[in-house]
Amino acid sequence: MRKWGVWILVAAMLLAVPAFAGPALKGKVAVVLDVGGRGDLSFNDMGFKGTDQAAKDFGLQMTEVQSATAADYLPNIRNLARTKQYDLIICVGFLLGDALAQAAQEFPDQKFAIIDSVVDAPNVMSIVFRENEMSALVGALGGMLAAYHGYPYVGVVLGIEIPVLYHFEAGYRFGIAWGLEKYKAHEGLEALPNVGLLYVYTGTFDDIAKGKAATEAQLAQGAVAVYNVAGPLGIGDLEAITEWHNARGTKHGPPYYFGVDANQDYLGKGVHALASGMKRVDVGCYDAVKAVVEGTFQGGVVSLGLAEGGVSISGLQDLIDFIEFGIAGGALKRSEVYETVANWATNRAAIPYWIWEAVDELEKGILNGTIQVPTANTRDEMLAIRAQYPLTR
Template sequence: MNAKLLGIIIAVVVVIIAVAAVYMAQRGGGGGASTSQPAQQTSSAQSASKGAVYVIYDIGGRGDLSFNDMAYLGASRAARDFGLQLVELQSKTQDDYLPNLRLAARSNPTLVVAVGFLMTDAVAEASKEYPNVRFAIIDGYVPNRTNVLSIQFKENEGSALVGALAALTAYYFNCTKVGIVLGMDIPVLWKFEIGYAYGVRWAQRYIAEHFGKNVTFTIYYVYTGSFNDPAKGKQAAQAMLAQGVCVIYQAAGATGLGVFDAVAEAGQAAGRTMGPPFAIGVDADQDYIKPGFILASMMKRVDVAVYKAVQMAVSGNFSGGLMLLGLKEGGVSVSTLDDLNQFLQLGIQAGAVKASDAQQIIQKVKQMRDSIPQWIWQAVDQLKQDIISGKVQVPLPTTRDQLLQYRQQLGLVGSG
């Protein structure tokens, strides 16, 4: 082999090795397996030049039609509006939280978003290790950290709206009993309970004012002690239904899935394809789960929260502390058909929902909503506007003594 040919061969080998090295670098290197992979990878050079928002998803990931999908909605819109790269990291187990946060923090991000209160401890640790990196956590609280924005919601305001919706709908169907099934007896859920009860009593006043009828609703409540036990939720809802309750709001996480089952089964046993009885969903748009039997959902707008956090980071107005989002800030809302359609489209993209099923669900929910008189939806919107303007202030219990006092004032009745 002559020297010229040998030189060409060596040059080709060098180019192949270089290309392979670049490829492996962009893939995150060789070696050991990773417990969590970004749904969308980006090189550090791209991130540094363009800026990047990292979203650390909780267990369940995209396609959950809940917090993770809502976080994606806000982050993708912010990335598009502000010219950022969106990088998604999935947590398969809680052990992935801190490694994912560290990976994001090392990549010179514009912002790192942690989805869910379960990441609170991991965010506290990562933000301490990387004091120059901006973090935002949804539903968690990391105090005394200037680089962490803790985002929480005024669930009492959103719960007041669905409380009014529940009572007015019950009144329309000649029913005077409504209920709420909750998870663990912890302060954050007190906001759901008391807000809901306040909305019910507001509806009583609305009925008296507009129809001249004095109606007193019985409001049942029960804490199941669990966020992950549908059987307990179903049992609690069945007990309420047996007492004549016709609308039940669930604020119990996965335990609330049992509430939906109980309500749908009761309706179907009565020969109905839609309520009453009705359930009301929580946190995300859950109307699709038992279409026709879920009146609406009280949504915590994680998409709005993520967008606001990214906007703050991009504009240079980011600061640590607590950000509370209520009706005025668009942080809570009552689900709409547009919300349902948006969620189902996400489900289709993730392979969790069939397109044909999505259309049937939308038609069923629309049919159910159309069966509810327009004056009910208008009344709920009036309450919303009164809360936003400050004309109406929904109670917010922060201590158990306050909780007990509000329960007495609003006349809640324990169930089960």
């Protein structure tokens, strides 16, 4: 449905070639983060990482501005724009949308980009992801695992109820249902395995304790894995899962942690993090800076999905790439790298190979268009999908 966005991007790429000399640059880019802030090893850190990488690659200076409260969003953007020193101001996060809509009007000559939100202005590049696609892959894995291990539920802990998160939930629901069908077919069962979905919107993107509490509740009800869809709350989610294992003396196996945005498989030395639904915010930010440098920047929507490499389910190469990211973020020591990879591989190897093949099959289906993953942008659309895939026991 956002195909035209991709076409714009492709067109922009093509047009960029002759104009490679590019515009005169001021040499500065800025990133504005929402209240979640740095240190989440996920969404915000990825936004920072991508912009930082681009700044380094293109020889630009980068400024990072975090927001103490939501009341800081608009002033933060204004303060940057007023200096007239920035080639591009990237707003990382849906919540900055309203503020940017206002600022884009006030500063029509300033180029902006925003992640996860659509701001309809000629000077704003809106970068959105098709999170439903990779969430479907994660959901399929979760659904099959629950059936395989005989668990009653698959879990997901979400943040604030915003449209972006509906994408995740919709894809996850679809994926679980797809996975259960697959399991039934593979095992030759009479009926679908009796597996349900536990989901909760915690209403926060920064209160880690809420993530932990929500996860504990889902584990107690028998969730085979908990998918983190709330950035920093994943730290609390994983803590709950680790404590669950410690209390029972188990090291590997369910329940698992599903990471989000970044590859979070290395967290906790890879013992319980089985897979991540990766949303490459860093790629989005990098591309935006690149477009400005190359003079191809244009307002409009850019939609990134599996096909564009904007989203994916984590693999070994991703693990290796993101281990560096984790070390930089202080979540992993260099001496723990081999142990982490070994743990992760052990965990994955314990799962029948056909399940991984099934996940690949779903990915291929999405890529070649034979499988359409539903998504939701409004509450009503979400309710419709919940009705279609109730996933109750």
